[in-house]
Amino acid sequence: MGPQAKGVEMRYSGFRVITQGLFGNTGWKPAWRNPAPKAEYDAIVIGGGGHGLATAYYLARNHGLTNIAVLEKGYLGSGNIGRNTTIVRANYFLPGNSEFYSHSLKLWEGLEADLNYNVMHSQRGVLNLFHSDGQRDFFARRGNAMINQGDDAELLDREGVRRMVPYLDFEQTRFPIYGGLLHRRGGTARHDAVAWGYARGADQRGVDLIQNCEVTGIDLQNGKVTGVQTTRGAIRAKKVGIVVAGRSSQVAAMAGLRLPIESHILQAFVTEGLKPVIDQVVTFGMGHFYISQSDKGGLVFGGDLDFYASYAARGNLPMVEHVMEAGMTLMPMIGRAKLLRSWGGIMDMSPDGSPVIDRTPVDGLYIDCGWNYGGFKAVPASGWCMAHLMATDTPHEVARRFRLDRFATGHVLDEEGTGSQHNLH
Amino acid sequence: MRLTCPLCGPRDLREFYYYGADTWLRRPAADAPPESWDDYLHLRDNPAGETRDLWYHEAGCAQWLAVTRDTITHAVHQVDLVAAPKGGVK
Ligand SMILES: Cc1cc2nc3c(=O)[nH]c(=O)nc-3n(C[C@H](O)[C@H](O)[C@H](O)COP(=O)(O)OP(=O)(O)OC[C@H]3O[C@@H](n4cnc5c(N)ncnc54)[C@H](O)[C@@H]3O)c2cc1C
Ligand SMILES: [Zn+2]
Numbered sequence: 001m002g003p004q005a006k007g008v009e010m011r012y013s014g015f016r017v018i019t020q021g022l023f024g025n026t027g028w029k030p031a032w033r034n035p036a037p038k039a040e041y042d043a044i045v046i047g048g049g050g051h052g053l054a055t056a057y058y059l060a061r062n063h064g065l066t067n068i069a070v071l072e073k074g075y076l077g078s079g080n081i082g083r084n085t086t087i088v089r090a091n092y093f094l095p096g097n098s099e100f101y102s103h104s105l106k107l108w109e110g111l112e113a114d115l116n117y118n119v120m121h122s123q124r125g126v127l128n129l130f131h132s133d134g135q136r137d138f139f140a141r142r143g144n145a146m147i148n149q150g151d152d153a154e155l156l157d158r159e160g161v162r163r164m165v166p167y168l169d170f171e172q173t174r175f176p177i178y179g180g181l182l183h184r185r186g187g188t189a190r191h192d193a194v195a196w197g198y199a200r201g202a203d204q205r206g207v208d209l210i211q212n213c214e215v216t217g218i219d220l221q222n223g224k225v226t227g228v229q230t231t232r233g234a235i236r237a238k239k240v241g242i243v244v245a246g247r248s249s250q251v252a253a254m255a256g257l258r259l260p261i262e263s264h265i266l267q268a269f270v271t272e273g274l275k276p277v278i279d280q281v282v283t284f285g286m287g288h289f290y291i292s293q294s295d296k297g298g299l300v301f302g303g304d305l306d307f308y309a310s311y312a313a314r315g316n317l318p319m320v321e322h323v324m325e326a327g328m329t330l331m332p333m334i335g336r337a338k339l340l341r342s343w344g345g346i347m348d349m350s351p352d353g354s355p356v357i358d359r360t361p362v363d364g365l366y367i368d369c370g371w372n373y374g375g376f377k378a379v380p381a382s383g384w385c386m387a388h389l390m391a392t393d394t395p396h397e398v399a400r401r402f403r404l405d406r407f408a409t410g411h412v413l414d415e416e417g418t419g420s421q422h423n424l425h
Numbered sequence: 426m427r428l429t430c431p432l433c434g435p436r437d438l439r440e441f442y443y444y445g446a447d448t449w450l451r452r453p454a455a456d457a458p459p460e461s462w463d464d465y466l467h468l469r470d471n472p473a474g475e476t477r478d479l480w481y482h483e484a485g486c487a488q489w490l491a492v493t494r495d496t497i498t499h500a501v502h503q504v505d506l507v508a509a510p511k512g513g514v515k
Contacts, residue, residue, distance in 0.1 A: 249471035
């Protein structure tokens with residue numbers, strides 16, 4: 001372990017759980033400190049979501065930068081990192097995305113050992129269903145791209161899918177199931193544990209995690225960053241990273257930047273806890289529906305965006321109805337499960353559906369945004385690459401195409417092939 | 426959230442197709458520099474609060490509407506026709 005002068009330190013282990021259990025669990029300490037902001041840091045990360053915390057962690061772990069702070073306007077993990085449906089996968093098609101998500105999945109596979117934290121990463125498999133010959137061809141091509149990238153993919157025919165998930169309605173009139181693309185190394189993880197694990201790891205390395213600290217201004221001098229204004233006073237720093245997901249446009253505007261981002265609402269749903277019934281992640285793209293079962297037993301599912309710009313973090317009823325209908329079409333057996341909760345998150349939608357990890361026109365100001373509805377699986381690699389960018393001032397190899405200017409230059413990464421336009425992803 | 430179409434009255438959200446910020450109405454001239462086109466096509470103010478965006482009343486009167494609304498509360502303040510219908514409203 002690197003320098004850990006200041007952080008709270010306590011290794012977690014099975015032995016510790018047992019001994020603590022014997023003595024009434026009185027010996028656990030908070031997993032991180034709650035420090036007051038200093039007047040100056042070497043670097044500041046704005047935003048204490050998954051990406052911000054991972055950035056801080058890797059700045060300390062990979063680059064030895066420990067005089068840094070994460071500034072979070074609410075509490076750690078209060079944003080999308082604690083609101084998503086936790087799917088982790090590396091099944092992208094385009095060069096630029098493919099190597100990045102592949103890197104991320106490899107980091108996921110070593111994450112718990114690296115963080116000494118149980119993020120409940122579960123490689124239960126992700127099954128994408130297809131419903132026509134054309135879609136089968138495209139999925140075969142995507143599977144080949146995944147294999148070329150060094151990841152795993154298997155094309156299943158209808159009988160192969162039936163053996164795995166016999167309870168689907170294979171003959172539904174509109175989208176009969178032709179088969180599926182199975183990605184066995186894909187799966188899920190416990191979303192807020194990921195934030196907590198990175199927070200604890202960063203804190204142990206001396207990073208100050210400052211909560212209830214909203215950034216209200218970015219200080220510039222001669223085109224360079226000099227620090228930020230916050231609800232807890234001014235803080236100086238020569239390097240500042242904006243990692244605020246759905247709020248990217250507001251924070252970037254503090255430095256005079258306009259972004260290729262429109263914030264949209266995405267909803268998700270969970271039922272009461274049930275006995276294990278859905279063993280993997282199943283996606284039904286044609287119906288705009290995907291589902292998995294959490295370790296607590298709740299069926300966790302969602303669909304598409306509501307499709308209008310929104311910061312409400314809650315959606316409207318038409319999409320609720322649409323998702324329920326799609327779910328019932330695909331797997332009628334879930335019709336008796338009681339829905340417990342629904343919620344929404346603010347998605348930083350980019351025109352081509354791919355993210356940005358790049359410098360900005362302002363010296364010392366970096367941005368990590370545009371995660372759309374897929375930023376959970378990206379957390380480890382995004383933190384890794386953003387830390388690399390902030391520490392070395394050069395883009396990381398696997399994130400080199402996530403440029404802020406790619407829309408102007410035409411180097412878009414349109415994974416879905418629907419066009420580079422805000423309302424199409 | 427419902428939209429009150431000036432021609433059809435208060436209608437369910439599902440009848441409308443969302444297009445995006447009303448920036449789309451300010452198309453650059455054909456010979457404008459590339460930066461203007463990038464701005465027009467991709468860059469957005471993306472306000473948290475009052476916004477004006479374009480919706481198409483697909484399952485209704487097939488008119489384009491400019492909607493002034495709040496992105497935080499989903500309150501809809503005003504709905505205008507983008508273009509006056511040919512021959513006026515009867
Ligand atoms: C319903 C839903 C389902 C999803 N499902 C999946 C999925 O299955 N798989 C997947 O890969 N992705 C999924 N996502 C996407 C994923 O959750 C996001 O892309 C990702 O969490 C965004 O990055 P983040 O964790 O850093 O964001 P956040 O957790 O939102 O972090 C941003 C932080 O910045 C803080 N902040 C904002 N403004 C300021 C300011 N001025 N000063 C200080 N702090 C500020 C916020 O309070 C927030 O804590 C889903 C999202 C939603 C909403
Ligand atoms: Zn109408």
